[in-house]
Amino acid sequence: MKDPRIAEVLISAAQIRQRVRSLAAEIRRDHADSTELHLVGVLNGAFMFMADLARALRRAGAPPVHYAFLRARTYGTTLKGSPLPQVEIDYVPRGLEARDVILVEDILDQGVTLQAVCAHLRERVPMRSLKLCVLLVKDLDRMSPAVKAARRAVRPEYVGFHVPDRWVAGYGLDAGGELRDLPCVAAVHEKYFT
Ligand code: IMP
Ligand code: MG
Numbered sequence: 128m129k130d131p132r133i134a135e136v137l138i139s140a141a142q143i144r145q146r147v148r149s150l151a152a153e154i155r156r157d158h159a160d161s162t163e164l165h166l167v168g169v170l171n172g173a174f175m176f177m178a179d180l181a182r183a184l185r186r187a188g189a190p191p192v193h194y195a196f197l198r199a200r201t202y203g204t205t206l207k208g209s210p211l212p213q214v215e216i217d218y219v220p221r222g223l224e225a226r227d228v229i230l231v232e233d234i235l236d237q238g239v240t241l242q243a244v245c246a247h248l249r250e251r252v253p254m255r256s257l258k259l260c261v262l263l264v265k266d267l268d269r270m271s272p273a274v275k276a277a278r279r280a281v282r283p284e285y286v287g288f289h290v291p292d293r294w295v296a297g298y299g300l301d302a303g304g305e306l307r308d309l310p311c312v313a314a315v316h317e318k319y320f321t
Contacts (some may be wrong), residue, residue: 132305133296137161137313138187140310150287151186154184164184164191164229165195166181166192166228167197167248169196169231169232173233176231181194196220197216201239211274222254228256229258230245233298233299235278235283236267237254238281245259257282258284263286294313295313302315
């Protein structure tokens with residue numbers, strides 16, 4: 128039976144599986160000279176993507192991968208751009224000095240979270256490289272100048288899919304704390320979550 132909170136499935140579980148596999152192949156190809164990789168997942172949204180990417184990287188024959196997480200909470204995202212939301216970051220992982228790091232995030236929306244997390248890491252840790260891997264990029268209909276600047280500052284090397292400017296949930300992403308366990312990515316009816 129269809130969940131009444133779901134407006135439309137945008138990306139099926141099979142499409143996600145296939146894309147995660149090809150992302151792992153891309154990551155492996157780009158890191159042919161790395162002896163090890165360090166993936167840092169942004170909690171909570173990236174947990175499912177990270178788990179599948181981990182298995183796909185092993186299948187793709189990537190160098191040994193270490194896994195760690197940090198937590199980012201972004202407040203005030205309902206206002207599209209002004210004022211910019213605040214980002215609170217904790218559990219910054221240790222041992223990333225001189226490492227090849229890939230930050231794994233669920234979605235790039237206004238760009239504020241990833242901009243803050245990247246700046247936070249770069250200020251504290253001299254890494255060998257830092258790349259960004261996001262499952263979803265939201266194609267925003269309208270952007271304030273501040274959001275435009277944040278989006279320009281964040282250019283992920285690895286992108287799973289583009290999604291329209293709607294609230295999406297599933298595969299780790301939540302709508303009002305719910306639906307993270309959907310196997311697909313779906314647009315939700317916002318009336319259930321506001
Ligand atoms: P930002 O707007 O790029 O800073 O994204 C803020 C955070 O909000 C992301 O890391 C996600 O965790 C969350 N987020 C943004 N858009 C969505 C969405 O459509 N569904 C679920 N979470 C979202
Ligand atoms: Mg997030």
